[in-house]
Amino acid sequence: MEGISHPIPRTVEEVFNDFKGRRFGLIKALTTDVEKFYQQCDPEKENLCLYGLPNETWEVNLPVEEVPPELPEPALGINFARDGMQEKDWLSLVAVHSDSWLLAVAFYFGARFGFGKNERKRLFQMINDLPTIFEVVTGNVKQPKDQSANHNGSSKSKSSAKASRQSEPQSKMVKMSQPSKEEDESGEEDEEDDEQGATCGACGDSYGTDEFWICCDICERWFHGKCVKITPAKAEHIKQYKCPSCSSKRARV
Numbered sequence: 001m002e003g004i005s006h007p008i009p010r011t012v013e014e015v016f017n018d019f020k021g022r023r024f025g026l027i028k029a030l031t032t033d034v035e036k037f038y039q040q041c042d043p044e045k046e047n048l049c050l051y052g053l054p055n056e057t058w059e060v061n062l063p064v065e066e067v068p069p070e071l072p073e074p075a076l077g078i079n080f081a082r083d084g085m086q087e088k089d090w091l092s093l094v095a096v097h098s099d100s101w102l103l104a105v106a107f108y109f110g111a112r113f114g115f116g117k118n119e120r121k122r123l124f125q126m127i128n129d130l131p132t133i134f135e136v137v138t139g140n141v142k143q144p145k146d147q148s149a150n151h152n153g154s155s156k157s158k159s160s161a162k163a164s165r166q167s168e169p170q171s172k173m174v175k176m177s178q179p180s181k182e183e184d185e186s187g188e189e190d191e192e193d194d195e196q197g198a199t200c201g202a203c204g205d206s207y208g209t210d211e212f213w214i215c216c217d218i219c220e221r222w223f224h225g226k227c228v229k230i231t232p233a234k235a236e237h238i239k240q241y242k243c244p245s246c247s248s249k250r251a252r253v
Contacts (some may be wrong), residue, residue: 025057027136030137045079048062211233
């Protein structure tokens with residue numbers, strides 16, 4: 001629970017230092033001190049909260065009794081979920097709520113002491129340069145890049161169609177695009193020319209920017225995903241794609 005002895009941060013730098021101290025304590029609870037933290041979160045006890053303190057320590061305690069509280073409160077009752085899920089999933093859940101609480105506390109101070117637009121922006125940029133607690137706990141610090149790839153794989157935009165095809169381990173797809181930004185920028189026009197000149201081997205229609213396409217590794221013809229009943233999700237698991245025509249030819253042989 002919050003103690004009164006901690007100085008109240010009033011500037012962007014002071015709020016950020018307060019944020020870093022609390023963040024360090026929370027990360028410590030969920031990593032190096034995880035056994036101690038786990039034991040303190042007894043589901044038989046009342047609603048418990050995980051607090052990160054500005055002096056880089058942490059504590060599991062009951063929520064404050066005052067309503068409304070002096071500061072935003074962490075997620076309530078984290079101990080109740082402890083035995084109902086796998087430990088790593090429970091820790092990840094606590095980490096997510098801890099990230100939300102840290103932002104709430106930081107911007108509470110910002111609102112209380114009248115931070116303007118530029119001050120709020122500067123504070124967020126400083127915070128955003130640090131990995132989230134969730135990223136640290138799960139070891140997924142490079143998550144933004146992965147999330148972008150996953151998002152593109154499920155989208156129906158032109159860029160998503162490219163991303164879906166790039167993720168397929170087909171020789172032609174790999175040749176057309178690599179994951180680096182420089183090659184994406186330099187090869188964008190060539191890729192577009194190649195796509196725009198393609199027609200579907202099933203229906204004969206020309207390339208559409210809002211449609212998912214897939215290339216046969218045998219005959220190297222292009223097909224609408226819908227024409228050959230292949231979705232972007234299915235394509236990610238196909239090591240070598242054979243169109244219906246090539247598949248039937250091999251069956252006859």
